[in-house]
Amino acid sequence: MDQLKALLKSAAGRYNKLLPHHDDAQQLVVYAHMKLAAETTYDYYGDFAGHPSVPYGVFAVRRVVSRPVRPDLYIADPDDFAAGYKRFGDNLRAGPESWSDAEIKLANDVVYTSVMAVACCYDVWQRGSRKTPGTVFEILMASLFQLMLPKAAFSKHIPLAALLGDESAAAEEQGAEEEASEDEGGPGSVSTDLVIKRSPVDKAGIVIPLKITTRERIVQPFAHQRILDSAFGAGAFRSLIVCISETQLDDEHQSVKQVCVPGTVKLFQKYLAPISGLYYCDIPQRYAAPDMQRVLPVQSVGHLFHDVARMLND
Amino acid sequence: MDQLKALLKSAAGRYNKLLPHHDDAQQLVVYAHMKLAAETTYDYYGDFAGHPSVPYGVFAVRRVVSRPVRPDLYIADPDDFAAGYKRFGDNLRAGPESWSDAEIKLANDVVYTSVMAVACCYDVWQRGSRKTPGTVFEILMASLFQLMLPKAAFSKHIPLAALLGDESAAAEEQGAEEEASEDEGGPGSVSTDLVIKRSPVDKAGIVIPLKITTRERIVQPFAHQRILDSAFGAGAFRSLIVCISETQLDDEHQSVKQVCVPGTVKLFQKYLAPISGLYYCDIPQRYAAPDMQRVLPVQSVGHLFHDVARMLND
Secondary structure, rough: HHHHHHHHHHHHHHHOOOOOOOHHHHHHHHHHHHHHHHHHHEEEEEEEEOOEEEEEEEEEEEOEEEOOOOOOOOOOOOHHHHHHHHHHHHHHHHOOOOHHHHHHHHHHHHHHHHHHHHHHEEEOOOOOOOOOHEEEEEEHHHHHHHHHHOOEEEEEEOHHHHHOOHHHHHHHHHHHHHHOOOOOOOOOOOOOOEEEOOOOOOOOOOEEEEEEHHHHHHHHHHHHHHHHHHOOOOOOOOEEEEEEEOOEEOOOOOOOOOOHHHHHHHHHHHOOOOEEEEEOOOOOHHHHHHHHHOOOOEEHHHHHHHHHHHHHHH | OOOHHHHHHHHHHHHHOOOOOHHHHHHHHHHHHHHHHHEEEEEEEEEEEOOOOOEEEEEOOOEEEOEEOOOOOOOOHHHHHHHHHHHHHHHHHHHHHOHHHHHHHHHHHHHHHHHHHHHHHHHHOOOOOOHHHHHHHHHHHHHHHHHOOOEEEEEEEOOOOHHHHHHHHHHHHHHHHHHHOOOOOOOOOOOOOOEEOOOOOOOOOOEEEEEEOHHHHHHHHHHHHHHHHHHOOOOOOEEEEEEEOEEEOOOOEEEEEEEOHHHHHHHHHHHOOOOOOOOOOOOOOOHHHHHHHHHEEEEEHHHHHHHHHHHHHH
């Protein structure tokens, strides 16, 4: 894991300074992917008992298993993955406006494979670092958007408190970011994730909360959206929630649960603040149902790039 | 711990059926208090380095120590505590309108001692049950309010989703409640804590979220207030957040941190939804500062009973 951690440190360093870091991110995920392929076994674990049922695998080192992985999305062959990553990068540079269905699926699967490769490395070799996969997700997505939108202005977070002129709250956000051992971002975290604007002085933009297994934290992006609406007027900032891997292993039944809270999401969407879109690499089956789609469209991460490009040109 | 668990089960059983359970709750906390006094050592641990500094102690069984406890609030002598609990109960029955400062402090300290006694038993003898102290806090406070307001209508939760007619969300709330192993209430939890109304058919009332060490979950009561304001009109439901023990042991420096997020609370109060009051048995020093008091009054739990009685008679 030393090599993986060194690559992560390098990518994180450039990301934290808001420098382009696409090459670093690519090296990191390709390395993690190769390491998994070389040093773990990959086996079928069990199904999500949906309609149709969805098979999941796990990476294993002796008895330690990773989180569940979907073989229809995970690009298992290292050469295929490296080539796919490169092609996806070229597609991003060319712009997502005219992507075919195959290119949309490629984008989705490369993101899924990248994040899951690193997350599964941590699952089997470094259980304690629960927060790291989420950080990698953030670094990766920022690198991809920078590649696609070289002229846009990126920031890691909207420090809501600082923006609103409250110094004590700004200090709490800072403290929360430094508390790397806290899984949930610390008590005072009121920063959003990735923010993209047309230019640094723009008072409007797209907020992209990135979540791996949200659990009760799904309330956060809706609460942040409400604060942004209150402070800057409705619609100035729009949130697109991007998620991966909303699953739990069920050891007793050797099956996989897709963790879903469609009713909660509908409730927040209606009474807290409306989010502009919900994106999953691995859309939970329940979220594809019409009742959910009517309230809040749920699409693949392959569609996200197109939507971001379009919204920024609105 | 078997006897303690049996007492808890009995109190919880009556509470879950919304039956009066003051005697059960009292037996539970008095037993926990005696057990701690008899079977642990209580020692000075360290200070919170404030102005002035605040000393904390811990209960210990060999090398296992409890969460930090404030000796100025914890009624250590078992006879004093049992007598104080009884006197406090009598004061509640008589009504809190004319309580003296001493009676307000007695109320605060009895609640603090009760909750901390049970929490510390779980800290030293049953580490795994992280959720239990919070449940006891809820059972205890419900029993005290029932004693004070025998004619009021109590409910354990406002099931927001069910109230709003969303069946899938209601099912998620149910599921979240059953996931007792989840510390944070499960992914789909959109229920508030204790609710008090003048009568069962009333479409307005007081919502009392009860929290032991809130961490990032402090956003929840503000988000719930916002949803209630959106759904029922501003002011129909008012939230009073009640907290205990917002502290962390700092083993390295043998000191205690008071976990405080005044800026975050101010931000939520201003831009998410206004809460009607914040109450602590052990008010973090930072929350007593004027900048905080201007935005959201922070008072002792001794004052809570009076405020609830007044609001219900408004």
